[in-house]
Each structure stands twice: as structure tokens, then as C-alpha cells.
Amino acid sequence: VTGQDTWTAGELARRTGVTARALHHYDALGLLRPSRDAGGRRRYTAADVRRLHRILALRGFGLRLGEIGQLLDGGRADLGELLRRQLTQTEERIAAARRLRRDLREVLGRLDRDTEPSTEELIGLIEVMVDMNTRLTPEQLAEMTRRREEMMAELTPEQLAELRRRREEATSRMSAEEREEANRRRAALLPD
């Protein structure tokens, strides 16, 4: 019984995978306004369905609903330009997510290797990593030094020895290139 030529919001939702609420939302925004039947129910025609497909396609490319509306109507927006901007943003997001992944793996790796560090210690480790990946202002640098001295002052001699041991171990596992790279990265953090 597919001889119908209009669909309700629910039917369309089931067909396309979007929720009925999303269709209401597009209606409220003026992005997709179906006609109504006598009872006030939304009635989507084939043309409405086509428009919905375009909306979903453009949405999938990261465009805002407002931008989509401008494109589909007057066309006051330049699709090529919008897509180029999306590409730039997407590339930035990929790069940022990769850095985050690297750091998460690093922290989780230590969590597995070390003898169950406490949450306390883990947070400390994360803090240090975040500091290392942030380009520091002179003020922040001074602050970091101050904090480090504070922390060091609170350690027992045994803890200090352990810290030194771990640091040496980490350095000894590095190749010459890795050591150079680590130095470069450290230097890059300092203000220009």
C-alpha cells in the first residue's frame, strides 16, 4: 500500500531515520514547512521529502541549519566557500583529536605499567602533560616554577630519589633523536 503521496511526521521519521522532534524543529525554523491536513497534522509531499534529503546531506557535511536554509532558499551563501571552511575546521579537529589521543594513551600507558598510581598521582601527571603542551607566558612560567618548587619541597627524600630514578630511566630509553626532539619541544614552550 505505497500508493500514498504524502506522509505524516512519524512516517517520514521512520523512513529517514531522523526523529519527529527534529522535523518539528525544522518546521519551527522555517527550514522545512510541510502543509497541514484538516486536523492540523503535518503532511509531507514528495517535494518536502527531497528537501529533507538535501538538508540531511548538507547537515552531514557539518553545515549549520541556518546556512542550509540560506543555501536552499535564495542561495545567498556560497556552498564552495562553506565546504572549504568545513574542510579547514575538520582538519583542525583531526589534529587536535590526535594530540588528545596521544596524550590519553600516554597517561593510560603509565596507568598500566606503574604500580597502580593513585588518582592523586594521575591528576598530577595529567597536569604536567598539559603544562608541557601549552605555550607558556612568562607569568605562567614563573608560576609553574613556583609550583614545582613547592611540590619538590613537600617530597620526602625517598620520593625524590624515586623521581630521579624514573626520570633517568625514561631518558635512557630514548634514542639520540628522541632526546633531541624532547629538548626541542621543551624549548618551544618557552616564550619567544
Next chain:
Amino acid sequence: VTGQDTWTAGELARRTGVTARALHHYDALGLLRPSRDAGGRRRYTAADVRRLHRILALRGFGLRLGEIGQLLDGGRADLGELLRRQLTQTEERIAAARRLRRDLREVLGRLDRDTEPSTEELIGLIEVMVDMNTRLTPEQLAEMTRRREEMMAELTPEQLAELRRRREEATSRMSAEEREEANRRRAALLPD
């Protein structure tokens, strides 16, 4: 004159790079509650600053403010578990962003190569790509076929010839493996 031992919201904001509004927000959430001076102004101690650094570090790893609060206080949350979830999510985000990047490049590439396709045509292209990357339900498949036939019926003979020419050109540029892969992908779209 760095002999002070408390800071106002503004001073702390400048030192750490967060906005004063964010500090207000953390205060309102109970995440970071500084003491107040006689005039009602927030006064952040060194301990508050340390806590802020931890907040920012954990936030940088993608944790919600609520999760951070639980960690820093009672510690009702398992940091390792949270980080593992973050890693999974991050990996999914990277994969999704890569697929989007690939598709964006594809569309933009055609935009450069072809003789300035209209916005109309570009949207059509995007639609097809989105369809191709979506696993289709039988209903959607029928719908797509119907739409395609509709579109084809509207084309002039010249446009049909042009379409055929482009399709052949695209296929001829493919290696045998690529052609096989394209067929596999097309087959994968069909319902089980």
C-alpha cells in the same frame, strides 16, 4: 610586587588564560569556590589556583565539569575508567572526522575540476555521496531509485550524454582494484 597571596577573578583569569566568566561559572557549580573579601569580591588562594590547574588539565582531556568535580572531591569516579572512555570517544571522533574530510575533499575536488557546477548540482552531488555512505533500508532504497528515475526523466538528451561521458571517464581512471572496491562498496550498501 608579587608578594600577594590571593588573587581576584580578573587577575587569575589573566594569569591562566580562562575568562573571569568561566571562574564565575565554576564558582556557581561549586567546582571552585574562592573566599570573598569584605566587598564581596572573590579571593583565590594558592590552593585555589592549584585546584584550578587541575580542573583545566582534566577539562583538556575531555572530562565534563561534573566528572571533574567528583574526581577532585570524594573521588567517587574512577579516573582510569573515565580516560579510557575518552580514548574510545576520541578514536571514534577521529574516524568520523576523517571520513568527513575524505568526502569534503572529494566534493571540493570536483568543484575545482568541473566547469563551475551550480550550487544546485553540488548539492545533488553531496546528496549522492551521503546516500552512498549510508546503509540503506529497503524503503530508502526504493525511494532512492524512484528519485533517480525522476531526475533522469527530467534531463535533456545532452545532459544524459554528458552524464554517461563523465561516468565512463571516472571508471576508466580506476585501476582494476579500485573498480572492484567500488563494486564492493556499492554492494555493501544493499540491505542484508
Next chain:
DNA sequence: TTGCTCCTCACGTCACGTGAGGTGGC
């Protein structure tokens, strides 16, 4: 008559951004 689907509010999400309008401290 009973479900079922649909409808319209209207608040919630998340981490703040952005004024508006007012006050204390140097």
C-alpha cells in the same frame, strides 16, 4: 470504546559568552 499517533508547550542539555546595570577601591 480503545489504542495509536500526532499535536503544542516548555524546560533541559553544556560550558560558558555577552550585555545590562550597579558598586567598591585606588
Next chain:
DNA sequence: TTGCTCCTCACGTCACGTGAGGTGGC
């Protein structure tokens, strides 16, 4: 006295999710 900084509302952002309470159609 004049800026400057700080304060507290309170609404806006973005794309809907999630009930609440009610009505038409088979």
C-alpha cells in the same frame, strides 16, 4: 572625582531530547 575592576542577574548559543497534557483518526 574619574577610571578601572569587580559584582550579579539573565538571556543567548546549538540542535534537538524529553516529558506533560491533550486531541483527532482508524
